[in-house]
Amino acid sequence: MGLESMIGGEGFLTTKINDLVNWGRKNALWPMPFGTACCAIEMMATFSGRYDISRFGAEVVRFTPRQSDLLIVSGRICLKMMPVLQKIYRQMPEPKWVISMGACASCGGVFDTYTMIQGVDQFIPVDVYVPGCPPRPESLLDAVFEVQKIVSGEKLDSGKHGS
Amino acid sequence: MSDDTPPPETPPGDASPSNQQPAPHPVRAALPPLIESRILDEVTHGGQTGFIVRTPDQRAILEHLRFEQNFEFLKDITAIDFLGRDTIERFQVVYVLYRIPDKLNIRLHAWLPEEVESVPSVVDLWDSARWSERETHDMFGIVFDGNPDLRRLLMPEDFPAFPLLKDYPLKGRGERRQFPLVRPRGNEMVEDAPLPYPVSIGRGMHTPEYVEEVQRESKPRKK
Amino acid sequence: MNPNRGKSKAPDRRASAPLPSKRTLEKELSKGATGEHLKSVFQVEEEQDEEDSQRLIMNFGPQHPATHGTLRNIFTIEGETIVEADVEIGFLHTGFEKLAEHMTYQQWVTVTDRMNYLSAINNNVGYAVAVEELLGIEVPPRCQALRVIMSELSRIGDHVLCVGLQAMDLGAFSVMLWAFEKREMVYDIIEAVCGARLTTSWTRVGGIMRDVPPNFADEVYRFLELFPPLHAEIHYMLKTNRIFKDRVQGVGVVDTETALSWGLSGPIGRASGVDLDVRRDKPYLGYDQYNFEVPIQDSGDSWARYLQRMDEIEQSLEIIRQAMATLPSGPVVHEDFKTSLPKKQAVYTDMESLIHHFKLVMLGHGIRPEEGASIYSSTEAPCGELGFFVVSDGSDTPLRIRIRPPSFYNYAIFPRLVEGGMISDSVAILSSFHVIAGELDR
Structure with a gap:
């Protein structure tokens, strides 16, 4: 069921380097969990036994941004936290993708107050939004699939890869 | 449900509001007359009593409650802003105290005029006042005189306003777009x-x- | 870290003082020597210490896996020893109390979920009890029993997760995975009851959102059957684990006097010998009908806090068993429809109910406690005593709601505990305190 079954008896295959790189990248996303509040607990539930994100190759959780390529912003982001989030986003190497998980990160949710950022997409680019308060683990898994779709469409000479 | 058991030395039923001549609350009765006379009013709701005083007076009462009446547990300190309401002063600083042996909750409300700079701190009586006074300072701008560490606690250091004041809008003044x-x-x-x-x-x-x-x-x- | 690093630059000034050997240093450190002590041992002159200092400031958080949230600890360290500690909180400040002044009593239930998101039901129940005390109403017995069962289930989930995270921080990652597996059982019940896993919004002022589904009793009994062996398994895994015990025993000791003065409550206070439990001292929701003990420890270290949580889980299971055995039938909503919504079916068919529904939902006719009434009401949440100070001005929205967050008071003592210890001890202490940032910052 692996690669060898596709190659057949000949022992080689032809593909574009672009596709090969994207194939590797999308099946080995290393998430940086930027968890602050309730969504972080659901994110942890996604990483643990029952929902098991490692089935889709995204279980290598790195708590340092310099080793990750998928930023999962999960939870409320407030005035004090936004500079931290931006700093972490800056520290991540290219290429990188961002999931904004939950209503609070995406649009402020129920908290339309003086200290809450009304959507992190005003201040950092976001690729995939996950609705829900908090989203169920299945929703987060779906968002990871969406990111994988985006990754498989990337071009090597686009600005995304730091060229 | 919320009835705080009165201490055993008082006969039961005396503190009930249905009584025509209610005896003073046992905590109030145990205060020395000089301090007791500072109490302006007493509010009781749901079996819980709060004493109302003016601001520098609460320090003497709290000292007495801490050392003489054995209120070992300071549950909370907070404040209320009565802006635009028909009250004698603008702010009220509220202390919630608890006595462990007889499971008694009482509150102390201290009126604080808007123009008065500070209220006396109770950090030397209870350590739990450290952070609650800091938070009250952060949210209302009330200065607690004697608190050694009165930095902002929840809001950023350079935040220009005190958010829980009634004249501060819920959505802020554009700080979240900075x-x-x-x-x-x-x-x-x-x-x-x-x-x-x-x-x-x-x-x-x-x-x-x-x-x-x-x-x-x-x-x-x-x- | 080599103690001589940086000092050798100026050998002429310190010619008289012999350079300490690495062995001496290790010996001193093993005695638990602090920075001040080390300075006296090695006769480091004060001015020289300022000139080329070994102290450095380390930020631990706000985004760090071991903080489990958004806490920022600022440690001044000398080698591995923490000389000075300061904490900065507010990275999750959301403005709950300000929001309360702009929402009706019934609406604000949804916001209380997001406070301690590990056990949202306890927050819901605490808030509902507070407003009911303010209004002076009592909910029906079935509602009380259901609230008790769900709170205790939620407490078990919270404690189990806390123990799992405590073990994970100290290296036992599998315990955390087990704990999450156990938590999923609690989630299943909560989801069956209210439709959401985390943010439940289950209670209403004057009742609960709806009666439990028909298979509720089966699910709970299944949980009561399956959970104790798993609980014993985790306990066996950790209590016989040499590494875990060495890391937590004797670390972060809080004595009873200090704990009282700093306002520690809940498992953390009881682990230090503070004999306080709101469920026993001021029984709400008919907790006095159930026969349970309040476990208490006396050593006050991280190990005691772990044991305390494990003991409390057993007591919670006991309460659930008793409450399930005596679960009464009847309505689950307070029958006075001035405060709680009538049944939807009745609204469709009955004029009176329609009017009640309409008035409660329209702004300006809802729940209105009497003007000037105020109450401080507390319940026992998994982290400690959760208090709500509610002041009414006679209108639909409260004048002020103040939350007494247990984590806030529990966390305030943390910098005092880690000073003089090692960095690795700070992790062992912090994870045993189980600080929930959403509740801490509100």
Whole structure:
């Protein structure tokens, strides 16, 4: 069921380097969990036994941004936290993708107050939004699939890869 | 449900509001007359009593309650802003105390005029006052005289306002739009002006723009 | 870290003082020597210490896996020893109390979920009890029993997760995975009851949102059957684990006097010998009908806090068993429809109910406690005593709601505890305190 079954008896295959790189990248996303509040607990539930994100190759959780390529912003982001989030986003190497998980990160949710950022997409680019308060683990898994779709469409000479 | 058991030395039923001649609350009765005379009023609701005083007086009462009446547990310190209401002063600083042996909860409300700079701190009586006074300072701008560490606690150091004051708007005064948009361009990260604040349902509910949009949309359309 | 690093630059000034050997240093450190002590041992002159200092400031958080949230600890360290500690909180400040002044009593239930998101039901129940005390109403017995069962289930989930995270921080990652597996059982019940896993919004002022589904009793009994062996398994895994015990025993000791003065409550206070439990001292929701003990420890270290949580889980299971055995039938909503919504079916068919529903939902006719009434009401949440100080001005929205967050008071003592210890001890202490940032910052 692996690669060898596709190659057949000949022992080689032809593909574009672009596709090969994207194939590797999308099946080995290393998430940086930027968890602050309730969504972080659901994110942890996604990483643990029952929902098991490692089935889709995204279980290598790195708590340092310099080793990750998928930023999962999960939870409320407030005035004090936004500079931290931006700093972490800056520290991540290219290429990188961002999931904004939950209503609070995406649009402020129920908290339309003086200290809450009304959507992190005003201040950092976001690729995939996950609705829900908090989203169920299945929703987060779906968002990871969406990111994988985006990754498989990337071009090597686009600005995304730091060229 | 909420009845705090009165101490055993008082006969039961004396503190009940149905009694025509209610005896003073046992805590109040145990105060020395000089301090007791400072108490302006007493509120009772749901079996819980609060004493109302003016601001520098609470220090003497709290000292007495801590050392003589054995209130070992300071549950909370907070404040209330009565802006625009018919009250004698603008602020009230509230202390919630608990006595463990007879499980008694009482509150102390201290009126604080707007122009008075500070209230005496109780950090030397209970250590738990350290952070609650800091938070009350952060949220209301009330200065606790004697608290060694009165920095802002929850809000950023450079935040220009005290958010729980009644004249501070719920949505702030634009502080939450102060950041640049960080995005990659080529090989480096650049800072841009933030994206415009979108006006749509679910985002920025009840903004003036949203209310205007709703009013515009809800008018009957011409054929 | 080599103690001589940086000092050798100026050998002429310190010619008289012999350079300490690495062995001496290790010996001193093993005695638990602090920075001040080390300075006296090695005769480091004060001015020289300022000139080329070994002290450095380390930020631990706000985004760090071991903080489990958004806490920022600023440690001044000398080698591995923390000389000075300071904490900065507010990275999750959301403005709950300000928001309360702009929402009706019934609406604000949804916001209380997001406070301690590990056990949202306890927050819901605490808030509902507070407003009911303010209004002076009592909910029906079935509602009380259901609230008790769900709170205790939620407490078990919270404690189990806390123990799992405590073990994970100290290296036992599998315990955390087990704990999450156990928590999923609690989630299943909560989801069956209210439709959401985390943010439940289950209670209403004057009742609960709806009666439990028909298979509720089966699910709970299944949980009561399956959970104790798993609980014993975790306990066996950790209590016989040499590494875990060495890391937590004797670390972060809080004595009873200090704990009282700093306002520690809940498992953390009881682990230090503070004999306080709101469920026993001021029984709400008919907790006095159930026969349970309040476990208490006396050593006050991280190990005691772990044991305390494990003991409390057993007591919670006991309460659930008793409450399930005596679960009464009847309505689950307070029958006075001035405060609680009538049944939807009745609204469709009955004029009176329609009017009640309409008035409660319209702004300006809802729940209105009497003007000037105020109450401080507390319940026992998994982290400690959760208090709500509610002041009414006679209108639909409260004048002020103040939350007494247990984590806030529990966390305030943390910098005092880690000073003089090692960096690795700070992790062992912090994870045993189980600080929930959403509740801490509100």
